Amino acid sequence: MILLSLCCHDFPCIRSRIPHRPPRPYCSAFVVGASTCNMCGISVVCNNHLGAPQSVDELQKSLELIRHRGPDDTGIYVSPDGRIGLGHVRLAIIDVAHGKQPLSDETEAVHCVVNGELYDYASLRADLEVKGSKFKTDSDSELVLHLYKHYGLSLAFHLRGEFAFVLYDSTRRLILAARDRFGIKPLYYTQVNGQLLLASEIKAFLPFGFKAAWNVESIVHQGEYADDRTIFRGVYKIPPGHYLTYDRHNQLRVVTYWDHSFLTQGANVIHHQRSIDDAIAAVRQLVVNSVRIRLRSDVPFAVNLSGGIDSAAIAGIASAALKERDPNARLDVFTLAFPDRQDVDEAPVARRMAESVGAIMHVVRPTEEELVAEFEPSVWYSEAPLIYLHGAGKILLSKAVRERGFKVVLSGEGADELFGGYNYLLPDYLRQPDTLSSDMFGLALPTEPERQAILQAITTKPRAQDHVSLSPISLTDSQLAREMLGGLITHRVIGITGPPHEYFSQRVLEEHGKPEIARSISEFFPPHIREEIASGRWHSLHGALYVVQKTALGNIILNHLGDRPEMANSVEGRPPFLDHKLVEYVNTLPASLKIRPFLSASKPQQNLPRSWNFIEKWVLREAVRPFVTEEIYNIKKSMYNSPIPPPTSTLAGRSTPLQAHLAARITKEAVDQLGFLRWETVKATLAEFMERPESPADGGLDPNARRLLYVLSFIVLREKFQVPKYTTCSLSSSEGKGSEPGGYEGNSTKH
Ligand SMILES: Nc1ncnc2c1ncn2[C@@H]1O[C@H](COP(=O)(O)OP(=O)(O)OP(=O)(O)O)[C@@H](O)[C@H]1O
Numbered sequence: 001m002i003l004l005s006l007c008c009h010d011f012p013c014i015r016s017r018i019p020h021r022p023p024r025p026y027c028s029a030f031v032v033g034a035s036t037c038n039m040c041g042i043s044v045v046c047n048n049h050l051g052a053p054q055s056v057d058e059l060q061k062s063l064e065l066i067r068h069r070g071p072d073d074t075g076i077y078v079s080p081d082g083r084i085g086l087g088h089v090r091l092a093i094i095d096v097a098h099g100k101q102p103l104s105d106e107t108e109a110v111h112c113v114v115n116g117e118l119y120d121y122a123s124l125r126a127d128l129e130v131k132g133s134k135f136k137t138d139s140d141s142e143l144v145l146h147l148y149k150h151y152g153l154s155l156a157f158h159l160r161g162e163f164a165f166v167l168y169d170s171t172r173r174l175i176l177a178a179r180d181r182f183g184i185k186p187l188y189y190t191q192v193n194g195q196l197l198l199a200s201e202i203k204a205f206l207p208f209g210f211k212a213a214w215n216v217e218s219i220v221h222q223g224e225y226a227d228d229r230t231i232f233r234g235v236y237k238i239p240p241g242h243y244l245t246y247d248r249h250n251q252l253r254v255v256t257y258w259d260h261s262f263l264t265q266g267a268n269v270i271h272h273q274r275s276i277d278d279a280i281a282a283v284r285q286l287v288v289n290s291v292r293i294r295l296r297s298d299v300p301f302a303v304n305l306s307g308g309i310d311s312a313a314i315a316g317i318a319s320a321a322l323k324e325r326d327p328n329a330r331l332d333v334f335t336l337a338f339p340d341r342q343d344v345d346e347a348p349v350a351r352r353m354a355e356s357v358g359a360i361m362h363v364v365r366p367t368e369e370e371l372v373a374e375f376e377p378s379v380w381y382s383e384a385p386l387i388y389l390h391g392a393g394k395i396l397l398s399k400a401v402r403e404r405g406f407k408v409v410l411s412g413e414g415a416d417e418l419f420g421g422y423n424y425l426l427p428d429y430l431r432q433p434d435t436l437s438s439d440m441f442g443l444a445l446p447t448e449p450e451r452q453a454i455l456q457a458i459t460t461k462p463r464a465q466d467h468v469s470l471s472p473i474s475l476t477d478s479q480l481a482r483e484m485l486g487g488l489i490t491h492r493v494i495g496i497t498g499p500p501h502e503y504f505s506q507r508v509l510e511e512h513g514k515p516e517i518a519r520s521i522s523e524f525f526p527p528h529i530r531e532e533i534a535s536g537r538w539h540s541l542h543g544a545l546y547v548v549q550k551t552a553l554g555n556i557i558l559n560h561l562g563d564r565p566e567m568a569n570s571v572e573g574r575p576p577f578l579d580h581k582l583v584e585y586v587n588t589l590p591a592s593l594k595i596r597p598f599l600s601a602s603k604p605q606q607n608l609p610r611s612w613n614f615i616e617k618w619v620l621r622e623a624v625r626p627f628v629t630e631e632i633y634n635i636k637k638s639m640y641n642s643p644i645p646p647p648t649s650t651l652a653g654r655s656t657p658l659q660a661h662l663a664a665r666i667t668k669e670a671v672d673q674l675g676f677l678r679w680e681t682v683k684a685t686l687a688e689f690m691e692r693p694e695s696p697a698d699g700g701l702d703p704n705a706r707r708l709l710y711v712l713s714f715i716v717l718r719e720k721f722q723v724p725k726y727t728t729c730s731l732s733s734s735e736g737k738g739s740e741p742g743g744y745e746g747n748s749t750k751h
């Protein structure tokens with residue numbers, strides 16, 4: 001039996017021509033609640049055995065646990081044979097009046113629940129109507145039903161946007177579930193008591209008898225960040241760009257329908273030849289188009305504006321589009337400000353940007369108390385260990401967005417992973433000469449001795465801004481796994497999410513070894529992709545971008561800093577940089593258009609005659625220059641941050657709010673109840689943080705505080721999910737992948 005809990009957001013629909021119609025008669029369906037217009041959460045249950053009565057009560061309880069994803073409406077469909085129950089809570093955004101879900105086709109044979117937004121609606125619909133499809137609503141989600149009729153299992157390939165959906169074909173007794181290409185919308189699955197369950201959030205499994213247990217193998221090796229695992233045994237994410245099928249014989253398959261593809265070194269570049277100006281113009285046109293299609297909404301939308309170029313570009317383009325319709329229209333923007341941390345506060349730059357386009361600016365100024373108070377909720381919504389207060393900051397931001405009447409926000413996530421925005425990517429950019437940029441565009445690049453000298457300098461003696469030095473992982477760790485990834489350096493930064501091995505109990509280290517995130521990453525990649533990276537056919541920057549896309553972006557940024565804190569307050573996030581048409585184009589550009597070297601006047605390193613500067617996201621900067629202030633065009637990237645005041649300025653013999661909270665919550669008893677962490681190490685960390693809190697120069701959090709937040713996250717999740725103490729790695733209760741009921745089996749073609 002499958003239970004899927006899916007939550008979706010509705011956006012204002014510009015196509016409200018269809019007159020009101022009564023709710024469709026569902027085949028043996030229960031329709032709960034009044035229909036309005038939704039954002040969404042999905043909960044689906046599928047019985048492995050026919051005849052078992054489907055529990056509507058459990059489905060309803062499941063949907064209540066993800067009510068925040070869809071406060072506007074609830075809908076449930078149960079198949080007459082009891083095989084499947086589809087549940088949906090709606091955040092109404094498009095075709096508010098008629099877009100109620102689950103949706104069914106005209107023959108009542110195919111049913112679906114959808115979370116997210118699908119673009120290119122008009123052209124796809126027109127195309128499908130020519131092919132004979134009869135649409136019942138103006139909801140973008142209905143595309144899923146009709147595309148399935150024409151394209152079958154590969155329908156997701158034809159969708160543009162951010163989505164997760166579950167479809168049931170009663171004729172084939174087949175379940176098809178899929179997630180968007182980048183992981184913007186979540187979708188989990190597990191098997192419990194002869195049922196397959198699918199849901200937008202793991203908590204929705206609880207009413208179906210799901211008993212949470214730690215997957216310590218995944219926790220140690222950071223499966224949550226590196227692959228399709230979660231911290232719970234038997235619970236998996238459908239990976240971005242994949243679909244899942246579950247057939248009448250209860251065979252589960254997970255299949256890739258989309259992946260990144262980069263221009264290969266040594267390719268016949270004549271085919272791709274174009275001028276730099278052409279490349280900039282093409283990026284501009286794609287970014288503008290991507291923002292404009294994401295303004296389609298039947299409810300008010302806003303932009304999350306920081307002091308960086310990504311969100312500024314979106315605000316500039318959105319504002320221009322609004323003014324085309326109405327010259328007096330003003331865009332609303334929301335900014336997190338940290339006046340106590342002027343060193344990292346982006347609000348002043350954002351304000352000047354907002355003023356330049358006449359936007360209405362809403363400023364949210366979280367205090368340390370407020371951030372600390374939101375930390376535990378942010379863990380509950382994210383269902384994963386967190387090491388910063390960043391998710392808490394985003395919850396406070398989305399709360400303000402929602403309170404001021406907005407259901408949709410556009411934000412700049414994804415640009416750094418697409419265009420090479422992080423300065424920690426510089427070493428990976430320099431690992432390989434970029435012959436394509438010189439061949440295609442005649443770019444002047446560092447000579448081979450220069451490239452090698454700069455790489456040597458920043459890897460052996462990293463500059464603070466390269467972030468390579470921040471990681472607890474050394475360059476000699478995970479040597480074999482890193483070779484599978486062509487000698488990747490970026491893993492050091494990604495590995496920062498987990499604590500050093502001393503935090504795990506001796507028994508756990510004996511069972512699982514020391515943390516090795518590079519291994520988790522490389523083992524999860526399909527062999528042909530690993531080969532492109534390891535062989536150097538993809539430039540080393542692109543190998544690193546692929547790694548960041550598949551790890552930090554999909555699992556942390558879009559999830560713990562995107563969908564979860566947004567949906568916590570029933571706000572739908574739309575990241576225009578994660579539009580696959582834009583992404584596919586940018587992936588064909590060579591590395592040095594992303595991180596662009598320029599000769600600099602500063603003193604050269606070592607014995608070299610010349611010095612080089614590197615400008616991150618160069619082609620994006622040039623493309624969006626007409627839409628942003630000159631200040632932002634020139635600004636260096638700064639990481640999104642929810643900082644707290646430097647501890648030294650607040651300490652006067654009293655604890656800071658963060659210290660007080662951590663000391664109260666992290667006790668020996670609480671840590672021992674987890675069963676896999678080492679209290680002595682945690683205790684020492686706590687003592688050090690209480691005595692000598694640090695305030696890193698980059699505005700980040702004290703490393704001890706980060707580790708303590710990690711520990712606290714597990715304490716919170718243990719309480720919320722009632723997780724029993726971890727005792728041993730029993731062979732029968734496999735923790736690893738592949739051997740679990742929810743793992744890949746049968747004909748799985750996954751990777
Ligand atoms: N202080 C903030 N206030 C409001 N939204 C923010 C803030 N910081 C980040 N965001 C949102 O999160 C997104 C991701 O942050 P990120 O730092 O990657 O992008 P950016 O700040 O727009 O540009 P850049 O990466 O060049 O600094 C932003 O584009 C923005 O939508």
Ligand SMILES: NC(=O)CC[C@H](N)C(=O)O
Nearest residue numbers: 008009010039040094116
């Ligand atoms: N929030 C959502 O997932 C929205 C679903 C669908 N696009 C609607 O507008 O109803």
